[in-house]
Amino acid sequence: MxxxxxxxxxxxSMADIAFLLLIFFLVTTTIETDSGINRKLPPMEEQIDxxxxxxxxxxxxxxxxxNQLLVEEELTDIKELRSLAVDFLDNGGGSGEEFCDYxxxxxxxxxxxxxxxxIISLKNDRETEYKVxxxxxxxxxxxxxxxxxREFARLxxxxxxxxxEADLRYTDPRTSIxxxxxxxxxxxxxxxxxxxxxxxxxxxxxx
Amino acid sequence: MAKFKKNKSGDLPAISTASLPDIVxxxxxxxxxxxxxxxxxxxxxxxxxxxxxxxxLDKKDRVIYIYAGKPSSRYIDTYGTSAKIQLNDKFGxxxxxxxxxxxxxxAKRQELQNVLTTALKVDSETKMxxxxxxxxxxxxxxxxxxxxxxxxxxxTQNFN
Numbered sequence: 618m619x620x621x622x623x624x625x626x627x628x629x630s631m632a633d634i635a636f637l638l639l640i641f642f643l644v645t646t647t648i649e650t651d652s653g654i655n656r657k658l659p660p661m662e663e664q665i666d667x668x669x670x671x672x673x674x675x676x677x678x679x680x681x682x683x684n685q686l687l688v689e690e691e692l693t694d695i696k697e698l699r700s701l702a703v704d705f706l707d708n709g710g711g712s713g714e715e716f717c718d719y720x721x722x723x724x725x726x727x728x729x730x731x732x733x734x735x736i737i738s739l740k741n742d743r744e745t746e747y748k749v750x751x752x753x754x755x756x757x758x759x760x761x762x763x764x765x766x767r768e769f770a771r772l773x774x775x776x777x778x779x780x781x782e783a784d785l786r787y788t789d790p791r792t793s794i795x796x797x798x799x800x801x802x803x804x805x806x807x808x809x810x811x812x813x814x815x816x817x818x819x820x821x822x823x824x
Numbered sequence: 825m826a827k828f829k830k831n832k833s834g835d836l837p838a839i840s841t842a843s844l845p846d847i848v849x850x851x852x853x854x855x856x857x858x859x860x861x862x863x864x865x866x867x868x869x870x871x872x873x874x875x876x877x878x879x880x881l882d883k884k885d886r887v888i889y890i891y892a893g894k895p896s897s898r899y900i901d902t903y904g905t906s907a908k909i910q911l912n913d914k915f916g917x918x919x920x921x922x923x924x925x926x927x928x929x930x931a932k933r934q935e936l937q938n939v940l941t942t943a944l945k946v947d948s949e950t951k952m953x954x955x956x957x958x959x960x961x962x963x964x965x966x967x968x969x970x971x972x973x974x975x976x977x978x979x980t981q982n983f984n
Contacts, residue, residue, distance in 0.1 A: 628845065635848040642855035651881040653943065653973035661963045695979070743953030747946050748873035748982035750955075751972060755875040755979045762877055788880060819956065
C-alpha cells in the first residue's frame, strides 16, 4: 500500500509577503549621512576684564546684511578668504619668546605674532543668510585644516595620512583603542601648534 | 533502468523559484538593519547648506536635534512665511529652546548627559538672527557642543 503523503504547503506567496515588507522598508529607509561643522559655544559667565589683545593679532571677518564679506575692513570675495586666513595664521611675525619656528609665512611684523596668539574674529549681522555664514565658517575651518595637514605631513610622514583623515579615523567607532590613543597623541600635538581660536561676536542689530 | 528515467518529452525543466524568497529576505534584512526611522515629521523647509570641512555627527542617541526654517507649504496658511523653530513635533519659540534642551537632556541616560551635542538643522535661506537667538539660549542652559548640520558639497553651491 502506498504511503500517504502529507500535502505540501504552497510557499508560492512567500515571495509576495517578503516583497511587501521589503518595499515598506525601502520606502521608510533614510540611510543616515548626518555630518556638519562642529563648534563649541563659549560659556555664559562673562570675563570680568577681557585680556588685552593687540590689534595685529586679530583677523576680523564681518558678514553684513547684504551677505558681503569684509576681511580686515576690506571688501573681499569669499574665494580669497581661505588663503588670507592661512597667511594670517601662518605669519609668525613674533620674535624672542613669541618666535614661531614652524611657521612658513611672510613674518610680517604688522600681522600675527604666532598661531597661538592669532585670533580670528567673526561677526555677522542678524540679516545675514545662514548659507553664507556656513560658507564663511567652512573656509575658516579649511584654513586651519590646511595648516594642520601640512604640519601633520611634516611631523608624521610615515603615517601616510593627512590631519583630516587622521581625525576621521580617530572619531570612527571601529578604530581600536590602541590606535585611538596613539592617534590622539599626534592629533593633540598638531592641535597645539595651530589651535583653533575662532571668536564669534554677538550679532549686530539692524540699524 | 527505471531509476534513471529520461525526460522523454524533451521540454526544458522549469526554473525553480524556490530560492526567490530567500533572496528577497536577504534584501529585506539588509534594509531592516540599515533603516533609521524618521522620528520627526518635518514641519519646516529644510534644505541644508553645503560645506566640505565637515565632521561626522556623534551617535544618534547623543544628539538633540533642533530644526529651523520657513514653515513648509501646508503650514504657510497657519503660520506665515517667517522662519520658525521646530522642537520635536511642534513649532516653538526661542524662549522654549532652553526648556526643550533641558527636557531632552533629562530624558537621556545618565552617562550620556554630559556628552550631548545639539545639532542645528537649519534651512539655508534662514537669516542669522534666529540662529543667534538659539545659540544664546543654548549658552544659557550650558549646552555648548554644537553642530551645524550640512550637506557635503563645495561651499560655492551656497551662492546661487
